[in-house]
Amino acid sequence: MPQFARKLAQIAVPVLALAGLYVLAVHKHAQREEIRRAAVTLTPGCTEKLARYALAAGPQYVSPYVLQRTGNRIGLQGYSEEDIRAIQRGCNIIDDTQGQLAKDRYRERWTATRYIRGSHLSCDHCHQGIGDKQDAAGNRLKGSISLAASWTMSDMYDRFTGLILPFEFKQMQCFINSSNGYKPNIADDVIRDVTAYSRFLTAALDLRIGNRYDEQGTDEIAASDTQKQGDDYIRGEALYKQKCQRCHGPQGLGQVAEGKLFAPALAGPNSWNMQSRNYFNYVSTILPGFICRNMPLGQENTLSNQQCRDIAYYISNLPRPAGDRQGPLVALRQQIMMTVMPPLVRIAETATEAEPHPKLVLEADQ
């Protein structure tokens, strides 16, 4: 009899555990369904953007932007209530990935923050203008990493990886490397919502799939686009202190004021990792291009190509997290560097009161 009881327990315990997991899964599914059905509270940026593009449910969608700029009234298939909510959530994720503007971070961003390690990075930092940067006149800008133009080029050949990358895979690369995060499953709601938003942007801007538009990617700056002085760490440091340090803080660690992010980290644990394309030593043309077109805020396009490359080179040599595929040893080394270097540098700088080298700054300015 005790043998029978033991056998029964041996069978029942794992089976009950599996049943418990199933019940948990059903519960989680119901929770998710509820979140997907709930109305979305938009961030101020998204409210303005989506209102401008007149996003509303209906049998037909006509973009006011296209109508205004070309005079053509292009009627596209409309959106259901469910589509609208997905697009709104996608916009929220891009604008405020960390959920700082949300009332309930977990509920409103659902899983977005789960996939990013640091507390600084947001999609909007690189994909500026909520993935659709325009000047005051409403012109889309060259090399502004537009999500819409990126979607039209999805399933196309990616020249960095040599693969044909679906849009969902591109997003996963963003999560893993550019925001030093975890990998969402390709079927995850985060990925689906961002895709829905990006697709909506293509409709709103009348971009056609398969075309390459200027606003896709960054306006890359290769070494051949400069006076060929070589990339210089010292010049970069001087320039960083002069142009970037006020917002991004000493050593690029970012600044947080009153619990809100003021400027994101360019190095350290909250930054992108060593396998991101923003990392100068991996792809040397993208970060300089981004800096020249987008930085410093309010004074865009004021830096020369050489200056952008120098700054990018300096930033990328600050300690930052290792990439996922670089193995535990590199990760350990980077972790030690990120922990040890900032205080050491601070001590050294306060001891010597290091001033930017006047001669070098002058040379770089010319």
Add this chain to the structure above:
Amino acid sequence: MRALALALRNQAVLWRQLPAINGHLVVALTLALVTLPQAVAFSVTLAGVPPHFGIYAAIWGVFFCALLNPSRVFHGGPNTAMSAAIGVTLLPVAAPFGAEYMGLALTLGLMTGLIQLLFFLIRPLGRMLDLISEPVINGMICGIGLFLIFKSLTTFGGLPVNTEVEWPLWIAWHSLLAVLEIGNLHAVEVGLITLVTCFVAQQFERLRNWAILLGIAAGTAYSEYLNASLGLQNTLIEQIGNLSSIGLIHPSRPLFNQDSMPDVVAIVPGAVTLALLGLFQTTAAMRRMSRKTGGFTDSRKAIFSDAVSNCLLPFLSSLPTCASFNRMWLVHKLGIHSRVTIALSALLLLLLVLFLARWIAIIPMPAMAAVIILLGANMIKWQDIRPHLKSRGEAVVFMASFLSVLFLDLFGAVIVGSVLAIAYSKWEQANPNISLRGNVLKIRGNIYFGSLPVIEATYHVAIARVDNLVIDFSECYYIDPEGIRWLAAAKAGHKVGFLDRRSGQDRRAAMEARAANDERRTGPRRGKRDRRQRSEF
């Protein structure tokens, strides 16, 4: 007349043996039925290739091994760890189930075979495999078991497989969350039914060998019911799919051209891992099974059979083969030890597949994932782990090799495991048992460069304490040149006596007589040197 009588007698013998032949057939059929779902699951969920790769491995891999391997219980065919290693190696290089991926999988198999052939041709390399100790292999097997469970989670939940390569533990955690939150509940149900059926069947001695088959049958029946009542477009349960390409022989060619060269170079470490994984498992399984059955088969012959099979299999669109411990255990338990039966099972499987392709095609993928999860869980056995936790050295080696599978990739784990195993055995040798009783310093173990510091430490304590020290090395089984030099120096420096009970007076006298004989024959110089060396002892 005589010939007729002989033929009649032969026939009579055949007739009398018919029950036995019947038994062979039943065993062969059992083996074929047990191998089939494993073959499909390994190729589709682990290696990322169409099911016919695994099925051909289960046919031709088993057949070649039965022909080439003299062991009577050896059962080759597709293997869990190897299939997983193929997936891990190829995922970063190409998209699974694509033409390039399949070509590269064949190239990987061929390279594996060639590397294994090297292990056969270079004898010391093959002997190195024997230096991998049991804790290392068991640690790796446990690690791979856990790895399999994590890896099949997404398929279990009907989710797309994440195609990134690395899979640290947090990926596993996120996969579990994804299954709970966004998994396809129909797929989860099918997987759970398969898992529970398999598990319950396993608990009963009689059903144990049929557990996987029963589980898959239950899972398939449920998924067919769902598809019939809700429609495939609503359930979205992935199935194995079309198997119509299965034929008698499916010739193929490994991908090897100028375009693919960078990829081929990139997968070379993977091929080394695969070759080692295969050979480890083959030699370890042979060793364990031989000890169980009381027989002995030279592991070199197993290496030869694996290597040759793996060189041939890529041309028959098949995964590489190596020993399967669970199937070998089954062969042993079924009680018929015969290579003919095993070869027969391979051919029976071919017949089965030719006629059952339509039924195999509707097996749902979550059921396959459930089978892999169960096999992974079965690889982690407390009775295999417990003995290694008793000694501290073994526990460290076991844990390190277990963790290195989880935190490094498989190649890293193989390297760590090998280094640890060798370090462990060296460590054992480097700590001889030294005891001081009266004025006798007794050394049990090796006297060599590694153990000398340990011996010296005790020796100097003893020298200070005792006047006429005698070193007893009659229980030393190995002294290297450095040890001899040290002994000579000890003898010259202090007044130390040597005691070696192995060479008593009579033996010494005989040796001296022989030395004198040598001296007479080859001249005085060599003999003198010999005697001088000996007298130092």
